[in-house]
Amino acid sequence: MAEVLLPRKMEIAKDPSKFGSPHLLHVLAVDDSHVDRKFIERLLRVSSCKVTVVDSATRALQYLGLDVKDKSVGFEDLKVNLIMTDYSMPGMTGYELLKKIKESSAFRDIPVVVMSSENILPRIDRCLEEGAEDFLLKPVKLSDVRRLRDSLMKVEDLSFTKSVKKRELETENVYSLDSSVHSQLKRAKI
Amino acid sequence: MQRQVALIKQSLFDQGYLDDQFMELEELQDDANPNFVEEVATLYFKDSARLINNIDQALERGSFDFSRLDSYMHQFKGSSTSIGASKVKTECTTFREYCRVGNAEGCLRTFQQLKKEHATWQDRRGLGRQHVGPSKERDK
Numbered sequence: 001m002a003e004v005l006l007p008r009k010m011e012i013a014k015d016p017s018k019f020g021s022p023h024l025l026h027v028l029a030v031d032d033s034h035v036d037r038k039f040i041e042r043l044l045r046v047s048s049c050k051v052t053v054v055d056s057a058t059r060a061l062q063y064l065g066l067d068v069k070d071k072s073v074g075f076e077d078l079k080v081n082l083i084m085t086d087y088s089m090p091g092m093t094g095y096e097l098l099k100k101i102k103e104s105s106a107f108r109d110i111p112v113v114v115m116s117s118e119n120i121l122p123r124i125d126r127c128l129e130e131g132a133e134d135f136l137l138k139p140v141k142l143s144d145v146r147r148l149r150d151s152l153m154k155v156e157d158l159s160f161t162k163s164v165k166k167r168e169l170e171t172e173n174v175y176s177l178d179s180s181v182h183s184q185l186k187r188a189k190i
Numbered sequence: 191m192q193r194q195v196a197l198i199k200q201s202l203f204d205q206g207y208l209d210d211q212f213m214e215l216e217e218l219q220d221d222a223n224p225n226f227v228e229e230v231a232t233l234y235f236k237d238s239a240r241l242i243n244n245i246d247q248a249l250e251r252g253s254f255d256f257s258r259l260d261s262y263m264h265q266f267k268g269s270s271t272s273i274g275a276s277k278v279k280t281e282c283t284t285f286r287e288y289c290r291v292g293n294a295e296g297c298l299r300t301f302q303q304l305k306k307e308h309a310t311w312q313d314r315r316g317l318g319r320q321h322v323g324p325s326k327e328r329d330k
Contacts, residue, residue, distance in 0.1 A: 036269065038229065138268065
């Protein structure tokens, strides 16, 4: 059992872009265009991300559990690492979705990237001022997605490393089995 | 045969019928997802058929609701951009500009041109795709 853990951890150390399944970035993509949904989904999968795609801002809020009035808490167990939303959508726009997310206590720290086919500076400014992580011009490129993924992976990697260290310290003197497991983790880090 | 296809494809690029975006789509296709380009194109044609129909009806009615027409065109432009149909995208932009200044005549003219470009892109798509694995028989 302990031996099986070691090779997997070694792989992660070698190639930081290929995390084991608990560490895949989960991206929620929002776009009313069917073509664009298919396209962004593919871009994200090719970049080794887990993807959830929805066709409207309303559905995005439903997914996050923020659709109920006056509920700023949402589904706290839901692990979404990045939200990518189209700007121009019927009903609620991507900008309005961005605001709702930033107003919620559960999801305000999730980076939100806005996508648009129109290069309108005031629009870009407004989104960035509202807390958007980035603003991408459509068509989105694979290089854009990879760049986002890499910068987010660094953040996730840092927090993962921190939580591993924390667990090591906590379990060091408790169980002998755990200490053999965590010493394998130590070796894998190199 | 490969060279013929490559030459045809090059000519399509040179004439502006395909663009870098289409190449990006092809690069996203692989052995595990061999039909990706075809699937996206199918979605595009479903979308565009619907939009063309809506716009046709709106124009035939004679009532020029420019903001609604602009909204249709925005969608059309978006998906044409994502699929790499650059000439169609150009016509969409032109149409929207006519909408902005309320020029009905310009809209009508541009829409005819747009439909032509779209039909050409649809016909040529078959040629452009041949090198991407076995093509299925479709009656489009």
